[in-house]
Amino acid sequence: MTNPASTKPPSTNAASPAAPFGRALCAMVTPFTASGALDTDGARRLAAHLVAEGCDGLVLSGTTGESPTTTDAEKAELVRAVRAAVGDGVPVVAGVGTADTRHTVRLALDAEKAGADGILVVGPYYSRPPQDALEAHFREVADASGLPVLLYDIPGRTGVRIEPETLIRLADHPRIVGVKDCSYDLLGTQKVLARTQLAYYAGCDEQILALYAVGAAGYVSTVANVVPRRLRAVLDTFDTGDTGGAALLQRRAMELIESMMASGLPGTVTAKALLGELGLPAGPVRAPLRPAGRGTVDGLLAAYRAYVDA
Numbered sequence: 547m548t549n550p551a552s553t554k555p556p557s558t559n560a561a562s563p564a565a566p567f568g569r570a571l572c573a574m575v576t577p578f579t580a581s582g583a584l585d586t587d588g589a590r591r592l593a594a595h596l597v598a599e600g601c602d603g604l605v606l607s608g609t610t611g612e613s614p615t616t617t618d619a620e621k622a623e624l625v626r627a628v629r630a631a632v633g634d635g636v637p638v639v640a641g642v643g644t645a646d647t648r649h650t651v652r653l654a655l656d657a658e659k660a661g662a663d664g665i666l667v668v669g670p671y672y673s674r675p676p677q678d679a680l681e682a683h684f685r686e687v688a689d690a691s692g693l694p695v696l697l698y699d700i701p702g703r704t705g706v707r708i709e710p711e712t713l714i715r716l717a718d719h720p721r722i723v724g725v726k727d728c729s730y731d732l733l734g735t736q737k738v739l740a741r742t743q744l745a746y747y748a749g750c751d752e753q754i755l756a757l758y759a760v761g762a763a764g765y766v767s768t769v770a771n772v773v774p775r776r777l778r779a780v781l782d783t784f785d786t787g788d789t790g791g792a793a794l795l796q797r798r799a800m801e802l803i804e805s806m807m808a809s810g811l812p813g814t815v816t817a818k819a820l821l822g823e824l825g826l827p828a829g830p831v832r833a834p835l836r837p838a839g840r841g842t843v844d845g846l847l848a849a850y851r852a853y854v855d856a
Contacts, residue, residue, distance in 0.1 A: 568602025569764030588827030603637035643668030717742035
């Protein structure tokens with residue numbers, strides 16, 4: 547197992563109204579056994595490792611967690627396993643978003659019962675609802691449970707944007723507390739930040755510092771599966787007032803971020819490939835995804851080693 551050295555120890559996990567789930571969150575992979583079953587022991591070990599390495603909180607059953615190919619029962623079991631592993635002081639956010647409002651509501655209630663601290667709700671994909679229907683969907687889900695809601699704006703996958711004006715209206719709901727932002731719209735993001743108290747989390751690793759610098763709460767990162775301390779250092783360094791140092795740390799991460807997130811393979815595939823090479827729980831991906839080939843894995847390892855040895 548590889549544990550890169552850190553220049554400073556991780557600070558205490560802490561949630562606040564400005565950062566309701568902490569600052570440094572990992573979009574955790576869902577470990578599977580060699581036969582493809584849910585690996586709850588592996589999930590517990592990986593979750594504990596990520597928290598020990600500086601993650602404030604964990605987001606389960608998102609895109610990186612292969613939510614389209616895990617069952618409702620597996621999603622709830624995963625929450626219970628991770629909750630047991632990290633205790634009550636670490637926020638656990640459960641992805642519950644689907645293309646079906648009724649199904650999403652059921653998953654939200656399941657997540658609450660299983661012990662989640664919040665829910666991640668992506669825009670309904672494929673059907674591409676107009677903004678009024680999208681807003682109604684989010685309000686119905688937020689009304690259904692007592693959990694705080696992190697909206698997930700990722701139009702590149704869903705086919706529909708949560709427009710800034712829609713987010714501004716949704717901010718009046720007492721349980722809609724934040725946004726995981728993969729919109730690639732810095733102007734729109736700043737409009738929402740200026741007019742609401744929503745906590746923004748960068749959902750694209752290359753934008754961690756850019757969004758943090760304009761007032762985001764932190765990030766929800768796929769790359770944090772393999773370098774949690776080093777990504778957290780970007781935020782910690784910025785918070786000391788060393789903006790130039792934070793920018794340098796962000797730039798140093800670029801080769802690994804590009805290798806994992808912009809190489810033509812989903813981040814789930816690249817994260818699991820690297821985790822397996824590092825001796826951490828991951829296992830295979832589920833079809834229709836396919837594992838990374840040996841050449842790709844070698845390239846990922848080269849980018850990883852160049853980053854951690856810098």
